[in-house]
Amino acid sequence: MKGVEGFVVLLLRIAGALLSCALALVMAAGPALSGPSGSPAPGSHLLTGGGAGSTATEEPAEEPLPFDPAPPIGPALARVAALTALGRKLFNDPALSASGRMSCASCHVPAHGFGPPDSAPVRRGGPDLDRPGTRAVPSLTYVQFAPFFDEHHYEEDEGDGGLDAGPTGGRTWDGRVNRARDQAQIPLLSPHEMANVDLEAVVAKAAAADYAADFRALYGDTIFNDPARAFAALCEALEVYQEYPPDFGAFTSKYDAFLRGLAPLSEQERRGLAAFNDPDKGNCAHCHISRLSARGTLPLFTDFGLAAVGLPRNNAIPANADPTYFDLGLCGPLRQDFSDRKEYCGFFKTPSLRNVGLRPVFFHNGVISNLRDAVAFYADRDVNPRRWYPTNTDGTVRQFDDLPAEYHKNVNKEPPFNRGLGDAPALTEQEITDIAAFLMTLTDGFSPTHSPAAVKRSGVDLNSTNGGIK
Numbered sequence: 001m002k003g004v005e006g007f008v009v010l011l012l013r014i015a016g017a018l019l020s021c022a023l024a025l026v027m028a029a030g031p032a033l034s035g036p037s038g039s040p041a042p043g044s045h046l047l048t049g050g051g052a053g054s055t056a057t058e059e060p061a062e063e064p065l066p067f068d069p070a071p072p073i074g075p076a077l078a079r080v081a082a083l084t085a086l087g088r089k090l091f092n093d094p095a096l097s098a099s100g101r102m103s104c105a106s107c108h109v110p111a112h113g114f115g116p117p118d119s120a121p122v123r124r125g126g127p128d129l130d131r132p133g134t135r136a137v138p139s140l141t142y143v144q145f146a147p148f149f150d151e152h153h154y155e156e157d158e159g160d161g162g163l164d165a166g167p168t169g170g171r172t173w174d175g176r177v178n179r180a181r182d183q184a185q186i187p188l189l190s191p192h193e194m195a196n197v198d199l200e201a202v203v204a205k206a207a208a209a210d211y212a213a214d215f216r217a218l219y220g221d222t223i224f225n226d227p228a229r230a231f232a233a234l235c236e237a238l239e240v241y242q243e244y245p246p247d248f249g250a251f252t253s254k255y256d257a258f259l260r261g262l263a264p265l266s267e268q269e270r271r272g273l274a275a276f277n278d279p280d281k282g283n284c285a286h287c288h289i290s291r292l293s294a295r296g297t298l299p300l301f302t303d304f305g306l307a308a309v310g311l312p313r314n315n316a317i318p319a320n321a322d323p324t325y326f327d328l329g330l331c332g333p334l335r336q337d338f339s340d341r342k343e344y345c346g347f348f349k350t351p352s353l354r355n356v357g358l359r360p361v362f363f364h365n366g367v368i369s370n371l372r373d374a375v376a377f378y379a380d381r382d383v384n385p386r387r388w389y390p391t392n393t394d395g396t397v398r399q400f401d402d403l404p405a406e407y408h409k410n411v412n413k414e415p416p417f418n419r420g421l422g423d424a425p426a427l428t429e430q431e432i433t434d435i436a437a438f439l440m441t442l443t444d445g446f447s448p449t450h451s452p453a454a455v456k457r458s459g460v461d462l463n464s465t466n467g468g469i470k
């Protein structure tokens, strides 16, 4: 009973606080609207909720609540919004590079799910934009949901709590950084990307930009006196921007609408989904999770696990002109802490397939530039290896030619990779096309015509920002 009373009092208090906030708004707006001589609305009235105490005399005296019923969230939200706006400017500013012509967005193109602009496997950066990178540009949408890297990952959520899923998580193709703020330092300072000589060079450019004032407003007037702090601030702003849901985690694809009961999939998309999930066909959902989680959250189309799928070597990557050079992912050379763990050579992170339909190039080495071919690779990698790998003069096939022979045993053999020469492919030509069609439903920005009846049935709040799932 006591609890119920407390709850009612709490409701009354919140209502009171809301009322006084509304009053404060009206009062604050008054003078600002009254004419050019009126003083600007003092924001502090709104943020401190100064009027909340005015109803106290009408309420019975009682124990103070163990929390603030009307917390001043205004300033925190305002700071996030300001950091997001600053981060977006930084992300799009080519002046932050040594060439003056390369921003984060040059490689991570917003209209492509923050993936690369064209089907070239790697980008060229550096002071003269002539130094090639070694890996394809990953998409950045939904990357914020990656857990920190863990060599032994246990899925608490999915009912198999006892199973070690192996190396999982982190950022980049090999999971070698955990936080977006640490990741952002890599391209800013890498000689083949934005190529600043040191963090001081980055900070000097930010201090000269028109958004320098935003830095001072957020971090204090003296922020640029301490380059290390200013650089950390810059990376923090980039991190906060990369968490902005409408840009980096919108959950507005046709498949999301389907899961919410708001839009049907076409016949072909349904067939594609079925083949994608079927353990005897694509078995794609084994790694690219497609169902609602046990907690009811929308699927991310990755389990963030690292695995070796044994891609063909891409001779269009300049570094591969050296026959002794191999990008081995988790065991190096970019990542160094597992270089003696040969069982991990060839392991790369499973990317989310959300927005994969916006990508012009696929996999860590960009060896495939067509979505249907990316699906087909899974269907007949071992059934028809001649299609994917080079042939020797004696007619033998050099399968898994992007890995030294001693690491071929690391290549994944689970379904759909459990077939061999002469077997039927895991997927028919029609199923491959169907899966590609289904993958196109994972592109954000789908706008179904919401029938009010369907919305009511689903109980979904269309204005919700957390995926609309109750």
Ligand code: HEC
Binding pocket: 091, 102, 103, 104, 105, 106, 107, 108, 123, 124, 125, 133, 135, 136, 137, 138, 139, 140, 143, 170, 171, 172, 173, 174, 180, 183, 184, 187, 188, 192, 193, 194, 238, 334
């Ligand atoms: C020259 C092209 C290029 C530029 C410029 C660039 N990136 Fe990247 N980005 C890449 C590549 C390539 C990778 C994959 C790196 C790897 O696996 O080692 C990557 C990886 C990432 C990742 C990890 C994604 C994942 O799947 O875990 C993030 C986050 C990221 N970049 C953000 C940024 C930000 C922020 C900037 C600007 C400060 C930026 N990038 C500038 C090419 C670029």
Ligand code: HEC
Binding pocket: 138, 139, 276, 281, 282, 283, 284, 285, 286, 287, 288, 305, 306, 307, 308, 309, 311, 347, 348, 349, 350, 351, 352, 353, 356, 359, 361, 362, 363, 364, 365, 374, 375, 378, 379, 412, 414, 415, 416, 435
């Ligand atoms: C054993 C886990 C596993 C299974 C099963 C699996 N994938 Fe993947 N997928 C990965 C990994 C790991 C990568 C990245 C490999 C790399 O780049 O070296 C990847 C990458 C991809 C990519 C490239 C995405 C990008 O951003 O470049 C596509 C497309 C894809 N998978 C589709 C599928 C489809 C379709 C199926 C089912 C036919 C499937 N996958 C089954 C683990 C898996």
